[in-house]
Amino acid sequence: MEILVLIACGFYFLSAAGYLFYLIFQKNYLQRVGFDLLLAGFICHTIALGLGWFHSGVIPVRNLYETLLTAGWATAGIFLVFSYRLRMKIFGIYAAPLITLIMIVATQVARVPVDARPLFNNFWLVVHILTIFLGEAALALAGGAGVLYLIQEQAIKTKRHGFFYKRLPSLELLDGTGYACLISGFTLMTFGLVTGIIYAKSVWGHFWSWDPKEIWAGITWLLYAALLHERLTVGWRGRRSAILAIIGFAVIVFTFLGVNFFLQGHHGEFTRL
Amino acid sequence: MHHITLIGLNHKTAPVALRECIALSPDETIAMQAGLGEHPDISETVVFSTCNRVEVLMAAKNPENAVQVAKAFLARTKKVPVAQFENALYVHHDAAAFRHLFRVASSLDSMVVGEPQILGQIKEAYLAATRQKTSGPLLNRLLHRAFFVAKRIRTETGIGDRAVSISFAAVELGRKIFGTLENKKVMLIGAGEMAELAMEHLVRQRVGEIIVANRTFERGVAIARRFNGQAIRFDECQAYLKLVDVIIGSTGAKGYVITRDQVKRSLRGRRNRPLFFIDIAVPRDIDPQINRLANCYVYDIDDLKGVVDENIQDRKEEAVKGERIVEEGVVHFQQWYESLSVVPTIVALRKKIEAIVDGEIQHTLSSLNGLSDADRQALGRMRNALVKKVLHHPTAFLKRNGCQKDRTIYLDVARKLFDIDE
Structure with a gap:
């Protein structure tokens, strides 16, 4: 290995x-x-x-x-x-x-x-882990598309067409890519959270225990839910959507690593050094 | 040995007033090719003429003579005395002629570097020449090499990549915003030559609906009909802000025709779809503050000029790479071209040696008696072997690739050492 x-x-x-x-x-x-x-x-x-x-x-x-x-x-x-x-x-x-x-x-x-x-091989846990990881990966890519969007938009708005302007694709494609990543990432993450909650019920007997990891996961989910909601209802797109995708990714990184290092919680062992 | 010679004039050497006097119509081109082709000194010829240049390519035994003939022919065809255009003419021989042709074909010599039309024009002229059979082995090979060089430069450098006209720069920007302009709705406010030019470019990108708003409704209707669009009244602009994607401003109005507030109010109704303003009016029609609104992009005439200047600079940088490819092409062609003259030299050399040996054998045989036929045959064999052995090394040397750069010098020396040219 x-x-x-x-x-x-x-x-x-x-x-x-x-x-x-x-x-x-x-x-x-x-x-x-x-x-x-x-x-x-x-x-x-x-x-x-x-x-x-x-x-x-x-x-x-x-x-x-x-x-x-x-x-x-x-x-x-x-x-x-x-x-x-x-x-x-x-x-x-x-x-x-x-x-x-x-x-x-x-x-x-x-x-x-x-x-x-033995509880590591619980079906709900395996599904929870896989969907959360894949979902967060897709959201990481959405953040990347956001960064590229901001670079390209900056070039077009300021009318200084430098190194990146030629090399990056159109705003439409960057925005669309970010959106596709966002949709699939959010879907997978939702699925991951639901299976995690089911798993928690089956192991600890209650769905939600106000653990820091759970709280931050909830915050992340709400953030993306708000972004997608705005996008679907009033057509939030472009710059604002890109910035939120980047912030969302930063929150994910914190939920993924930061919570375990700075706060305590029941996910701690998975990131033990 | 035929030499390749090129004479011509272009936008750098001749003002437009002179170019229009000399420019050849298709019929005149054909007549000139036929006329030059009949001249005993000129074995091959290809002529091409565009609004920026006239070029006459010839393969001739005596290049100086051919140049005079071509000049006289031009003067006669266009009924202009030679003295009037002689100073604007350039004459290139051999390598310089190849280089010039390659640069012209790959648009390095054009007024707008990288423009794609010139290659097609040369191809057409060449096709006409092959039909007339005025082009032969030398020029065929040269032109094919020119097409190859031009194609290589187009694919390997970015010489033709970026827009160098205002209206095309606007199209290019539109593509960077929308990805494709297909089915995007365009609103033209006002009318003007440049606005219509931009519109033509957009139509070629297969934009969707076209809306024309003009202060004089009738004039708007006329323009709308040209582009297969729809005319609206001038005060309806605001309502249409919600629907369109690209707006071209080109009115003669003193103040802004589209204000920031108008656009801001329409954004929500548009669901924040991007909006691209092309403002080619002076004074400006579109409030530049609109550029600061989300998903709105405003380019005025100076911004577009800035883009064009940047792109021209880019093309110039790419042209440097193009020049290198041209040089490679010239070296390649010259190798082939010079190898042509190696064979006649070797043949002449062989004849010379054979003549010397034969002369001496005759001389010796006349004083020898009583030789049998077998002896004579043996002498004959010796004669052949002698010629072969003497020539073996010089032949190999002249043919070898090692001396390619200075082959002309070696050929010249060989000819002089053995007194071949006399």
């Missing part, structure tokens, strides 16, 4: 370099190379996680190392699906470095697995 993770890490890094060169030189084959490398990394990554799951018998989220590995895997998977469907070639310039960063951080943290308890 170790060696496969390192190989995947290497592929992701090279993919990020490929996308960087694509950004600079604008040659299509560079984007192709970046995408293929990312795909290769994802395959290694999947095998590594699969082996880990098979050997330990539990879903690999037992410590911060494994949690980050899974987060990186989910981001890569969601990105591959989206770039296949959305045809926004330049998006990799955000996704590939993000995945690489997650992986590098993962390999740098200590890894003490928590005891494999």
Whole structure:
């Protein structure tokens, strides 16, 4: 598993370099190379996680190392699906470095697995973990689309068409990509929260226990719900939508890591160093 | 050995008043190609003429003579004395001619660098020349190389990528905002030459509904009919702000025709869909403050000019890459062109050596008696071997790629050493 993770890490890094060169030189084959490398990394990554799951018998989220590995895997998977469907070639310039960063951080943290308890293999828990990770990965991409949107809008508004103006796609495509990521991310996250609540009921006997993790997860969900509501009713789009997507992603990162480090809660063990 | 020569004039060497006197109609081009082709000194010819240039390409034994003939022909065809246009003419031979042709074909020599029309015009002229059979092996190869170089420059550099006209710059911006302009609704307020030009560009992008608002309703109707659109009364503009995506302002009004408040009020009804204002009126029609509203983008004439200037600068930078590709093309073509003259030199060299050996054999045989036929045959074989061995190294050397750069010098030296040209 170790060696496969390192190989995947290497592929992701090279993919990020490929996308960087694509950004600079604008040659299509560079984007192709970046995408293929990312795909290769994802395959290694999947095998590594699969082996880990098979050997330990539990879903690999037992410590911060494994949690980050899974987060990186989910981001890569969601990105591959989206770039296949959305045809926004330049998006990799955000996704590939993000995945690489997650992986590098993962390999740098200590890894003490928590005891494999039987409740780890509860159906609701596995579904909860997978949907939450995939949903958050999609929302991470929505944040990235927001960043690219703001860069491009700035160029058009200020009429200074620099390096990025030529290289980034139209505002419409950036906004649409962000929206697609947002919708699917929000759906997956909702599903993840519901299954988490069901799981809590089955283990602790009550749906909601005002744990900091739960509160922050609720805040995140409300934030995205508000954004989508505004978008659907009065057509909130463009700049405001992009900024909120970025803020939403920051809140996710805090809910994901910050709550466990600064506040206490029942998710603490999953991010234990 | 035929030399390739090019004479011509273009927008850099001749003012428009002179260019219009010299520009050739298609019929005149054909007549000139036919006329030059009949001249004994000129073996091949291709002529092309656009509003910015006239170029005459020739392959001739005596280039100086060919130039005189072409000048005289131009003067006769256009009924203009040679003295009147002689100073504007440029004459290029061989490598300089290839370079010039490649630069022209790839639009590096154009008034607007990177414009795509010139290549098509040259292709057409070449097609006419091949039909008339005035183009031969030399010019065929040269023109095909020119098309190849032009295509390479177009694909490998960004020379034609960015808009260099105001109206096309507006279209390009529209695409950066909307992705595609297809089915976007456009409102034209006022009328003007540049506004109509922008409209034509937009129509080519297959925009959707077109709405024309003009102070004089009748004039609005006339313009709307041209673009297959709908005319509205001037005071209806406000209502239509909710519906359209692109607005072109081009009235002669003193104040702003569209104010920030008007647009702000329409935003909610538009569900924040982007709105792109192209203001080509002076004084301006669109309040520049609108640019600060969410999802609204305002470009006035100076902004668009700024975009165009930036793009022209970009093209110039790309043109530098283009020049390098042209040089590669010139070197390539020259290699082939020079290899043509290697063969005649080697043939002449062989004849010279054979003549010397044969002469000496005859001389010696006349004083020798009693040689058998077998002896004579042996001598014959020796003669062949001698010629072959003497020529082996010089031939290989001249043909070898190693001396490509200075091959002309070596050919010249070889010819002089063996006194071939006399």
